[in-house]
Amino acid sequence: MSTLACCDLGVHSPHRHGCNVRKLLRPLAVAFLSAVCLGAQDARPVSATNPIIVMRQLNFNPPQITVKAGGTVEWRNEDIFSHTVTADDGSFDSGLIEPGHSWQMTFKNAGTAAYHCRPHPNMKAKLVVLGANEQSADGAIGSPATLKWSPPRTPEEFHPILVNFTAALLPLALLSDILGLTFRRQSFHNAAWWMSLYAAVITPFTAAAGWWWRRAQGSALPAKLITVHQWLGTAAVVLLAVLAIWRWSIHKRDAAPSFPYLMLAAIAVLALVYQGSLGGRMVFGK
Numbered sequence: 001m002s003t004l005a006c007c008d009l010g011v012h013s014p015h016r017h018g019c020n021v022r023k024l025l026r027p028l029a030v031a032f033l034s035a036v037c038l039g040a041q042d043a044r045p046v047s048a049t050n051p052i053i054v055m056r057q058l059n060f061n062p063p064q065i066t067v068k069a070g071g072t073v074e075w076r077n078e079d080i081f082s083h084t085v086t087a088d089d090g091s092f093d094s095g096l097i098e099p100g101h102s103w104q105m106t107f108k109n110a111g112t113a114a115y116h117c118r119p120h121p122n123m124k125a126k127l128v129v130l131g132a133n134e135q136s137a138d139g140a141i142g143s144p145a146t147l148k149w150s151p152p153r154t155p156e157e158f159h160p161i162l163v164n165f166t167a168a169l170l171p172l173a174l175l176s177d178i179l180g181l182t183f184r185r186q187s188f189h190n191a192a193w194w195m196s197l198y199a200a201v202i203t204p205f206t207a208a209a210g211w212w213w214r215r216a217q218g219s220a221l222p223a224k225l226i227t228v229h230q231w232l233g234t235a236a237v238v239l240l241a242v243l244a245i246w247r248w249s250i251h252k253r254d255a256a257p258s259f260p261y262l263m264l265a266a267i268a269v270l271a272l273v274y275q276g277s278l279g280g281r282m283v284f285g286k
């Protein structure tokens, strides 16, 4: 522990460090929070008379919609899986809608219809059909999903949130080491060590959420992609642990990272980029 403290203070004044860090952190925190807020929901305006519901990432979006009686609703499948629009009470069923295809239905009678997707029972949504003279509670017709924040509960929510940390920490640790070598500043190397440690600590949780996701709905995910993604993710847990231990041994000696270490870190970054592209392909279907 004493080694740690003395290295961290290094040759620079701790006070100046504090100010620099604070100046650096503020825009980062703002950018991070904005990204979280923007990514949290996909609000799309919906036409009042003939709304479109998009099926994507194993979700109906918006999950609740209000139409006037006589309105036609279109479901568009922008996912990589086939889905159905099936009323919970069995009053309508689209049959399988393949990716890129859509299905329409006109609703003549007022009422509420809860519906789901047959292959993916977790995909649920609701449709409210208003009589000719009715107004929806909030006065809006065909209003999109709210931006209300709710705490994550499912692996589909936890995994992408945790991925942010793994995906950010490792490249930043490498960048920080490169900056440290370029500007010959120990503080950059210290930052790199801490980021490697954080990455190694948080990545097992990221992987666990991924395994949980697969357990929950593995059959709905493309078999080949998920298998590669899963084992690459598990390998990343081990690789990041090895990198953190290696980085610690360098940090302990107060040394600059060696070329082989930087090479392994760079390989790990490339593997993470590939891993992210596989994950994105599964969720966004590119």
Ligand SMILES: [Cu+2]
Pocket: 081, 082, 083, 084, 117, 118, 119, 120, 123
């Ligand atoms: Cu489905």
